[in-house]
């Protein structure tokens with residue numbers, strides 16, 4: 543996650559719907575006041591194009607807009623300094639890098655009107671459950687689902703430190719396990735009529751530029767974190783470039799594939815959780831804890847919402863009605879994964895996540911993937927990879943039926959995971975048909 547901000551000076555996008563700040567209380571005129579000269583951006587974020595909100599004029603009511611910002615998308619108050627709510631419109635700061643920069647005017651729909659979706663050119667590409675036309679008996683029929691196997695495999699897993707190996711056992715690599723789960727899940731979903739694509743098909747990254755190409759950005763990032771006067775070693779630059787590569791550049795590349803090529807009705811981001819296993823991948827510490835949670839997007843802090851790209855990405859999701867659809871899907875998947883796995887709910891202790899309903903397995907959190915994918919995203923985090931029973935089940939691999947593993951008969955962990963996700967999606971889509 544890019545938590546550090548960068549000040550970028552450069553060309554801005556189109557400025558439809560923008561006004562200058564003007565006198566307090568003056569009625570804003572829809573006159574372009576010229577693009578901002580500087581942006582306050584997340585790592586490797588392109589400058590925001592505020593005109594992408596243009597097709598969403600008068601599509602969402604002021605009360606719905608405010609409720610979603612307060613109760614799901616932010617920590618409750620993070621938007622106060624950047625979004626001014628008036629009776630019939632929101633005045634949104636286009637950049638926090640410049641005092642008095644143009645604000646974007648988003649006019650609200652009249653209260654009490656049904657939200658109108660802008661599907662098609664410049665609008666949304668995904669369909670909600672109500673628009674899919676699948677039957678209650680086969681709720682996944684014709685639903686376009688993209689499976690995003692979290693992280694990377696092979697040598698890339700070692701770069702990310704999402705791997706360990708015990709003795710002569712098979713290495714446990716999150717990026718390999720998620721891909722294996724995606725393949726099993728694809729078969730289950732296709733069986734039920736879904737049109738399934740994999741965001742990545744193999745161990746290799748989608749990002750085209752190698753980590754070495756990010757050395758300039760890495761120096762900039764380190765200077766922002768440590769101060770421009772700090773002595774920065776070549777080793778630090780290399781490691782930071784790698785982090786930017788797998789943590790940011792790769793996810794942005796996946797975002798482009800999801801939003802521009804696959805354009806699915808929903809994405810499932812598949813992950814495995816882990817507890818701290820110590821610094822040594824050859825001698826991992828096993829944890830007694832094993833748990834499950836599912837993430838929807840939200841809970842931006844004030845610092846995150848002050849980043850111009852994060853503010854726009856979040857508002858674009860809001861006006862499209864993604865949060866309601868996403869929460870319904872996440873809720874169903876969380877309940878069915880809990881049933882399939884029998885795992886207890888993971889609890890966040892810090893302020894980076896919040897609950898959004900009664901479901902103890904469901905949390906809202908601001909991740910790059912669930913923010914930049916402009917469609918409902920179900921982000922799953924079952925199983926602690928360095929829990930002894932999970933390790934034994936991972937070593938057993940995928941198999942049909944039940945086997946005795948770690949002292950009890952159980953399904954393959956991959957099939958159990960896939961079944962929970964597929965049942966949850968089916969349940970949520972059936973319920974969402976209304």
Ligand SMILES: [Zn+2]
Nearest residue numbers: 692716813814
């Ligand atoms: Zn992960």
